[in-house]
Amino acid sequence: MRRFLKRVVPEDAAIRTNLSWKLSAAIALVGALVAIALSLVVHNAARVSMLNSARDVADSRVQLAQRMYESGRTRTLWGKIDDPAIPRDLLEKVMEGRRATYVSEGAHGVPDIWAAVPLKDGRVLSLHTPFTDHSAEVMKDLDQALIIGSISVVLGGSALGVLIGGQLSRRLRKAAAAANRVAQGETDVRVRDAIGGVVRDETDDLARAVDAMADALQERLEAERRVTADIAHELRTPVTGLLTAAELLPPGRPTELVLDRAKAMRTLVEDVLEVARLDSTSERAELQDIMLGEFVTRRVTAKDSDVEVRVVHESEVTTDPRRLERVLFNLLANAARHGRPPIQVSVEGRVIRVRDHGPGFPEKLLAEGPSRFRTGSSDRSGHGHGLGLTIAAGQARVLGARLTFRNVRPTGAPEHIPAEGAVAVLWLPEHAPTNTGSFPMPPLSGK
Known part of the structure; x- marks a missing residue:
């Protein structure tokens, strides 16, 4: 069976164009076609009208010449008798006994x-007169006027297209920017309010549809968050009871296994509850002034003395120490679970980097960011539930910080070369998050 493969053009390779220029080009093309068509019609109509007038004059003159010839006044006779240059078609009509006029092409395209x-x-009496110079000048002036008019129509149409297309393009750009803000989690943004304007068109219909979709999606996410939180909350009591009962079992290997699984289940329930709270966007940071390098060194050393900590540049920051510690410990736990030693932590100003020397982050995580119940390893058995990085990213948002991930590869190495390690970078904001939930984002700079 023959297979037909559809070629997919990468987004970066696609040709990007501007709507206003497309509309301008379309209007200019239509205007040019209309102007050319009208110019040809006007030119031909004027030429035919002037030729008909010239033929009427020639017909009147030949009739006058006929009367002069028949009255015997041949000395001042206009025209020629039996002119050998008379066109054949005209001669045939005259031989039929009819008076006739005829137009033929003369020298340099001037009609005779x-x-x-x-x-x-x-x-046969015939009269031959070339097209008058005055008529030729009139046709020339008419052609120049038609050319100038056609150019004016094209330029005016292009300007009108740029004006209309630019307005439509601006509305679409505003709609796209507002939709991107909605996609980034700003649920109070409305696309219809962002584009503004008094005129109602298809752009407004699109904006209303996007707003309706965003509202429906937000309601669904909120419902899922509530369900997740409710389930985790209901599980907390029986899991706590299970852990208490396991601690009462007699010492031995079976008891250790039960306690280990019960503790893991309790940790999972607490993590799920924390993710649900972070998803609700109601969390607020409790701010304190700390020396970042000293804080990280003390916390990391107390957690794992094997981790190397290096303070490149000390800096005082205003942040929530508890949430910052949570982010830092989750990054260290992820590095210990999925990477390989040595694990290194560096502090440079407001930037904290956690690096391991393992196989690196999966490409899907680098492209889409952390996702719950998706671990940093292709082998999920015994490797957690993928909530650590999700919680770290959520706590970073509460701090107004940005958490990025990248892999370390040799300089100039292609993508298929295995990574030499993974680096998680926490960018703390220059200004502390406000109580209103407006978190300033630090600019992209450095690695």
């Missing part, structure tokens, strides 16, 4: 006007 009439003696 012929008029002929049969005489009583069987001869």
Whole structure:
């Protein structure tokens, strides 16, 4: 069976264009076509009208010449008798006994006007006059006016297209920016309010649809969060009771196994409750002024003396020490579980880096960020539930900080070369988060 493969063009390779220029080009093209068509129609109509007028004049003159010839006044006769240069088509009509006029192409494209009439003696009287210079000048001026008018129409249409397209493009850009803010978690943003304007068009319909979708999605996420929190809260009591009962068992290997699993279950329930609280965006930081390098050194050393801590540049920060410690310990636990020693922590100003020398973060985590119940290892058995980095990222948001992840590869090495380690970087904000929940984000700089 023959298979047809659809070629997918990468987003970076796609050609990006501007809506206003597209609309301008379309209007300019239509205007040019209309202007050319009208110019041709006007040119041909004017030419035909002027030729008809010239033929009428020639016909009147040949009739006057016929009367002069038949009255015997041949000395001042206009025209020629039996002119050999008379066009064949005109001669055939005259031989049928009819008076006729004829237009032929002359030198340099200037038409010649012929008029002929049969005489009583069987001869043919013809009159030949070229298209007048005045008429040719009139046609030339008309053509110039049509060309100037066509150019003006094209330029005016292009300007109108840029104006209309620019307004539409600005509305769409505002809608896209507002939609991106909604995607980043700003649930109070409304696309319709962002685009503004009095005129109602399809952009407003799109904005209302996006707002409705965002509201529905927010309601669904909130419902899922409540369900998750309720389940975890209901599990806390029986898990606590199970742990208490396990501690009453007689010492031995079975008791150790039961206690280990009960503690793991209690940790999981507490983590799920913490994720639910962070998802509710109601958490607020309790701020204190601390010396960051000293704080990290003391906490990390107390947690694991094998971890190397290096303070490159000391800095005083205003943050929540409890939440900062939670982020730091979760990063260390992830490095110990999925990486390999040595594990290194460095403090440089407001930036904390945690590095291990393991296989690195999965590409999906680097692309999409931490996700609950997705671990940092392809082998999930015995490697946690993927909540550590999710909690770290959530606590970082409460602190107004930014948590990034990257892998360490040799300089210039391609992507298929295995990583030499993983680095998690916590960027603390220059200004402390406010009580209103407005967290200033630090700029992207450094690695």
